[in-house]
Amino acid sequence: MIDELKILYHHGKQYIPDPTKAVVPAPFRGRPVISDAQIDTAALVDLCPTGAIEASPAVSLDLGKCVFCGECALLFPDKIRFINDHRLASNERQRLIVKAGMDAPIVLNPELVRAEIRRVFGQSLKLRQISAAGDNSFEAELNACGNVNFDMGRYGIEFVASPRHADGVVITGPISENMAEATEICYRAVPNPKIVVLVGTDAISGGIFTGSRALNRSFLNKYPIDLYVPGNPPHPLTFIQGILDLTRKKFD
Amino acid sequence: MITSPKTSRATTVKNYQTILLEDVLVMSYQSFYEEVTAMMRDGESYHIVNYFAFQHRLVLKFICIIAIDSNQTLRVFSHELSLKQPLSSYSLPSISAEIYQFHIFEREIWENHGIYFENHPWLKPVRFAFDRANTMKVNDYPFYKIDSEELHEVGVGPIHAGVIEPGHFRFICNGEMVLHLEIQLGWQHRGVEKLYLEKTKLLQRTVLSESIAGDTAVGHACTFVMGIESNAGIKVDTELAIERTIGLELERVAMALFDLSNLNVGTAYQLASSVYGALRTPVINYFQAWCGNRFGKGLIRVGGTHYPLTAELQQRLKKLLYEVEWRSEEMSEKAFNLPSEQSRFEEIGKVTYRQMYLIGAVGQAAKAAGLKRDVRWSHPDITYQSLDFKPVTLSTGDVWARFLLRRLELLQSIGLIRQLLSIHSNISTRPKPRYDDTVNLTPNSLTISINEGWRGEICHTMVTGDEGELIRYKVKDPSLHNWLALALSLRDLEISDFPINNKSYNLSYCGFDL
Incomplete structure (x- = not known):
């Protein structure tokens, strides 16, 4: 008993008091900021391993395709830098594209949030996770959302074992052909109303697996997506913030 | 950077060594079979590291790597099959029938290229790769079955209760007791x-x-x-x-x-x-x-x-x-x-x-x-x-x-x-x-x-x-x-x-x- 109390004392308080105000320290690669500096844009575009950077009309970086390797910022530091702003999630795919000269937080588009989402899920949200060829770093970070540090459960947000108990699905991975059917069956087993959240670059665009013939991403054309959470993998705070922004009444 | 290998029958290399492909001696399947089984029967300082095949010019080329733990080296073996006849028409005596640790590699070669392995104890698909020769679908995996009125089966997955990657587990149970578990993977295959x-x-x-x-x-x-x-x-x-x-x-x-x-x-x-x-x-x-x-x-x-x-x-x-x-x-x-x-x-x-x-x-x-x-x-x-x-x-x-x-x-x-x-x-x-x-x-x-x-x-x-x-x-x-x-x-x-x-x-x- 005494031993355990000692361990508990040394364990101390692990929880982050307010995850919505927490800051991830540098050199975390969060939101990129692109300057108007003149550089060899062809070389910049060619460098990106996933084609996330486009040169025209102005240089832009698509966080839905970015694997956050940060090479562009390392080789073209005057043009691109990644700041430690971890708030990267949005419900509108276009909003994940950061353009040159833009240095504003990424936020949700309130008009696209269905009315029932806030009414029904505003205080409690149970999610079923589907790993559809996720590389296990995505799954580990989703698990971390519920650990003693991030403690997402304090907001009434939890992962549950059955789709029948869930209010939505959280998909990780680029969706392999072999998981395509199971993904759809699981989604259809969730009662209405329900949400779909894509977590990680692989899920949003295929990431480094884009173009692989082993994928089947047709699910994404059939059903509405309620939230995109970029990252490789997304930081737990990115996920928690995105879900809160989607389901809670308050906007920035 | 190339360094030359030591060649006896098989080619001996070190970890992280690069050699020319032509320096790997191509053996007949029979001598490959005999040499590998003799070596592996020999003792515990040998284990299989890799065994795979790929199409190279006019042949399907096999590369087999065996580690020798006692002297920090690797043995590389190679054998070939002509592409002039369909690969599915080939049938080779299985090494796994004698040396079990080959089982997964022969299964993989069979699944991907269609080469049949005679007397393989468990010739079943490995991961349902998109470019496989075998046409079996991921939902049709041939699980081991027992005909019995007393026993029952429990199937779990591919999606699990926790936040975890997918896999399918099939248990054959006598009451609460597991007699046999078979694990079917491949759901995560991304090519x-x-x-x-x-x-x-x-x-x-x-x-x-x-x-x-x-x-x-x-x-x-x-x-x-x-x-x-x-x-x-x-x-x-x-x-x-x-x-x-x-x-x-x-x-x-x-x-x-x-x-x-x-x-x-x-x-x-x-x-x-x-x-x-x-x-x-x-x-x-x-x-x-x-x-x-x-x-x-x-x-x-x-x-x-x-x-x-x-x-x-x-x-x-x-x-x-x-x-x-x-x-x-x-x-x-x-x-x-x-x-x-x-x-x-x-x-x-x-x-x-x-x-x-x-x-x-x-x-x-x-x-x-x-x-x-x-x-x-x-x-x-x-x-x-x-x-x-x-x-x-x-x-x-x-x-x-x-x-x-x-x-x-x-x-x-x-x-x-x-x-x-x-x-x-x-x-x-x-x-x-x-x-x-x-x-x-x-x-x-x-x-x-x-x-x-x-x-x-x-x-x-x-x-x-x-x-x-x-x-x-x-x-x-x-x-x-x-x-x-x-x-x-x-x-x-x-x-x-x-x-x-x-x-x-x-x-x-x-x-x-x-």
């Missing part, structure tokens, strides 16, 4: 090996290596870059090699803490699961402070690094190791002496030394049953050679042994990192990474690169063509060998013991499925 050929940029291939198994990003990335550096003749300085090894060991520390925490979730011992789990957080946060990513993605690059381990980072690492060591040991002293933990873990999920040897198990699963399989000891690179290192082995092969192995390897890795820091010269200027313009692969060559990831032996084998382009890239995660160990663990166990057994192995789904 990784083909993507190595299709994504031609070095950076793309490095990022791909980091994504084979995101929990082993450093392990797979190190194996990839060390293979490329050997093939392209790039020398890296000692400091960079030390820093990569620190990355590998730190990944091991993080995952040992994860597993210790997770096993205590299995026993519902909340205190230990929280304490170990909370200790993992500063370790992965350290990765983030070092390279900007909690899993070490971005850290390992060909020929150099963007993230030297500065004096400040080294100081921080020393403090971190101190904290992790005493606090995890404080917890372990309690947890490992609790009768409730002991009774839950001991004698559960036992596998024997002989079973592990026969199936060719590697890494943690092998070491927990007393089988010394550790690349850091058997095929070390120059850095591990300079360290005082002996693998931890235990003898009981039960969940308890795998639990204890995590604790001991955690302490061992902390010790190794301290040794590494002491031989690091503190000069913090590292060369920058290389890109395609300065990296030229050797034409018509073969490179074998093996590292000890936290789960066990990772092997990447690359073959290049006339222009130095990749024509085959073969990835092997240790899980390829070890999933069968989990299935063996479950025999004659209550089905409710499955979760702690699964946690005690913590094998990779995506590393297996590729």
Whole structure:
């Protein structure tokens, strides 16, 4: 008993008091900021391993395709830098594209949030996770959302074992052909109303697996997506913030 | 950079050695069969590392790599089949019928190329790869069946109750007792090996290596870059090699803490699961402070690094190791002496030394049953050679042994990192990474690169063509060998013991499925 109390004392308080105000320290690669500096844009575009950077009309970086390797910022530091702003999630795919000269937080588009989402899920949200060829770093970070540090459960947000108990699905991975059917069956087993959240670059665009013939991403054309959470993998705070922004009444 | 191999019948090479493909002697299948079976019958210092096939000019070329643990070498065998007749018309005597550890590799060759193996004990699909010759669908996997009115089957997955990767587990049970477990994988297949050929940029291939198994990003990335550096003749300085090894060991520390925490979730011992789990957080946060990513993605690059381990980072690492060591040991002293933990873990999920040897198990699963399989000891690179290192082995092969192995390897890795820091010269200027313009692969060559990831032996084998382009890239995660160990663990166990057994192995789904 005494031993355990000692361990508990040394364990101390692990929880982050307010995850919505927490800051991830540098050199975390969060939101990129692109300057108007003149550089060899062809070389910049060619460098990106996933084609996330486009040169025209102005240089832009698509966080839905970015694997956050940060090479562009390392080789073209005057043009691109990644700041430690971890708030990267949005419900509108276009909003994940950061353009040159833009240095504003990424936020949700309130008009696209269905009315029932806030009414029904505003205080409690149970999610079923589907790993559809996720590389296990995505799954580990989703698990971390519920650990003693991030403690997402304090907001009434939890992962549950059955789709029948869930209010939505959280998909990780680029969706392999072999998981395509199971993904759809699981989604259809969730009662209405329900949400779909894509977590990680692989899920949003295929990431480094884009173009692989082993994928089947047709699910994404059939059903509405309620939230995109970029990252490789997304930081737990990115996920928690995105879900809160989607389901809670308050906007920035 | 090419070095010439020693040739007897088979070709003898070292880990990270590049040779010309033509220097690998092509044998008839019969002499290959005889030589390999004779060698493997011979003893426990041999184990299979890789065996695969690829189309090369007018033949289907087979490459088989066997490790000799006693003298730090690898034997490379090759045989060929003509493409003039359809591959599905070939039938070869199976080596697995005699040497079980070949089973998964022959299954893979059968599935992907259609070559039939006579008398293979378990010729079934491995991962339902998109480019397979076998046309069976993932939902039609031929599970082992028993006709009985008393027995019942339990099917679990592919989607599991937790936040975890997909796999299907099929139990045949007598009441609560498991007679047989069969594990069907392949759900995660992303076509990784083909993507190595299709994504031609070095950076793309490095990022791909980091994504084979995101929990082993450093392990797979190190194996990839060390293979490329050997093939392209790039020398890296000692400091960079030390820093990569620190990355590998730190990944091991993080995952040992994860597993210790997770096993205590299995026993519902909340205190230990929280304490170990909370200790993992500063370790992965350290990765983030070092390279900007909690899993070490971005850290390992060909020929150099963007993230030297500065004096400040080294100081921080020393403090971190101190904290992790005493606090995890404080917890372990309690947890490992609790009768409730002991009774839950001991004698559960036992596998024997002989079973592990026969199936060719590697890494943690092998070491927990007393089988010394550790690349850091058997095929070390120059850095591990300079360290005082002996693998931890235990003898009981039960969940308890795998639990204890995590604790001991955690302490061992902390010790190794301290040794590494002491031989690091503190000069913090590292060369920058290389890109395609300065990296030229050797034409018509073969490179074998093996590292000890936290789960066990990772092997990447690359073959290049006339222009130095990749024509085959073969990835092997240790899980390829070890999933069968989990299935063996479950025999004659209550089905409710499955979760702690699964946690005690913590094998990779995506590393297996590729």
